[in-house]
Amino acid sequence: MTPQNRRKSGVPGAGVGEKLQIRHAKKDELAAAADLIVRTKRLNNEFDPLFAVVADAKPRAEKYVQAAADTPGKLLMVAVEGSKVVGVLRAEIRERTFYEPLMQGFISDFYILPEYRRKAMGNEMLEKASAELKKMGAEFIVADVPAQNEIANRFYVKRGFRAISSLFGKAP
Amino acid sequence: MKGTPTADSSRKALSYSKFYAGKVGFAPKVPVRSLEDFSIWYTPGVAAVSKAIEADPELSFEYTGRWNTIAVVTDGTRVLGLGNIGPEGALPVMEGKALIYNFLGGVNAMPLPVKVKSQDELISFVSALEPSMGGVNLEDIESPKCFEVLERLRGEMKIPVWHDDQQGTAGVTLAALYNALELTGRKLRGSRIVLFGAGAANVAAERLLVQAGADPKDITVLDSKGILHPEREDIDQLMLKNRWKYDIAIRTNGDRRTGGLKEALKGADALVAAAGQGPKMIKPDEISVMNRRAIAFFLANPVPEMLPDAAKKGGAEIVATGRSDYPNQVNNSLLFPAVFRGALDVRAKTITDAMVIEAAKELAAFAREKGISDHQILPTMVQWAVYPRVAAKVGQAAIRGGVARKKLSAAESLHTATAVIEHSRRVMSALRKSGVILDPPE
16 A cells, blocks of 8 residues: 555544554455565665565565465564554564474564654564464564664664574675 | 856856955954064963963963854865865855855854865864864755764854754745745744755754744655655655654654645645756746745745746745845845854854744844835845844844853843944955955956
């Protein structure tokens, strides 16, 4: 959903402060969630050219959130204010081969619209998602963010996370 | 706003610049009755003055010219409408600025274009100037670098740092807007204002308007990609690359407009364009969607975004430009000499937005006393009494804001500013009369 058609859909402007819900995404929220997923990808591209976003990111994102909502072992949570999706978190359970604990809750995408940041919403989403992932079998939680995204790195470190592996990239 | 080149002014500027080889220079302030006097002005006598200042560095404002000296610094990255022409290319502009500071504000301004490789180098250069300066005027530095540079220097220096392309332009725009609103029966609060262009001038204007009482929700700002709003596609990029524009996108535009200029102007009361060279950047049919009795300022130089006739045709009632050959010149030179005069007279540690707003209010009040109309919303530079008046208000605002080292009453502020500016004018008059400064050859 673009900002333009969000406005046409009758959502009142700048309604920060209405009752906020953090929960599993509903079917009619998937398009908005996909839009936010595309935004995270564009944001990642600000940090590294190896995160250049494909031209058809939108339809890919729609399939991606659909799968996250439908597939067991995957999680799609949204923050909703009124009827507007203002945040998204996608995660999945991954079983490791060699290490213990075996079951990890892997947060692959996490985005909150700018006006809703710095309002403790990120914290709440992370906690709810962690609890959800634990119920799904996760023994610990990891989050994937660009190495250069200091804001995201600080967010997790502040909440007790530590960097456990590094992914290095180079054109062949 | 800086001047409009015509064939005649360009020709004269070249030939006069060659003739005079510099617009400002150093002249002694003390008599040299005989060479003996150098034992007072220089060693050994001067050591006593140095020791006194060493014991109390504030005395440098009493015993030296620091109280009245500023640096006019640029890295030459955005000079006039010429772009990145380098520090040498910027030198004649900084000299001109220094001359205006001196003649209209009684300020000794030193032109200092510098060759720097980075933003940090520029910041450390300016910061290192502090011991010999009463203030610093930054000039012609590209956006968004200028925001970061000003913010950091304002934070770390104990003397005023001013970026004229931000605070000066925004301040004089606010003054013009006060009177335009007055003439059309409006108040700042409740007026819908569109800022077209999100460079130095309008980013500062947005902040100043809000500080002066405008409701940010009634302000809409556009950059080259259209209306700024909190969910624009590039909002995260703005957060990382231009947080000033990002903040504006988050706090303005209460009714979530999207799109371009026409969408922004629908039902607007005032437009401030500082967006780029005209004359057809804005079209009459865009102005025509504004409210009746619309106000429109076109600040780009030398060619305004739209010509006044076209704006009037589109329905604008009050039109201003940066040019002197149209009515209502929104001219920084009305403001910066007075702001620094006022700041220096009270030895201000900084120039706050409140001081700029006071300056804008006084500039507008002065014009109203002389009589305002749709083609006369600001004073002109020949009304030189406006400078001490504005300076006094700036000084008083500094004292109220707790940023002045020296306390003066309102009357003392006015008296001091008048005396210093008159002195500068007397110097010019005496130097011309005595033939030290010659009239240009024809």
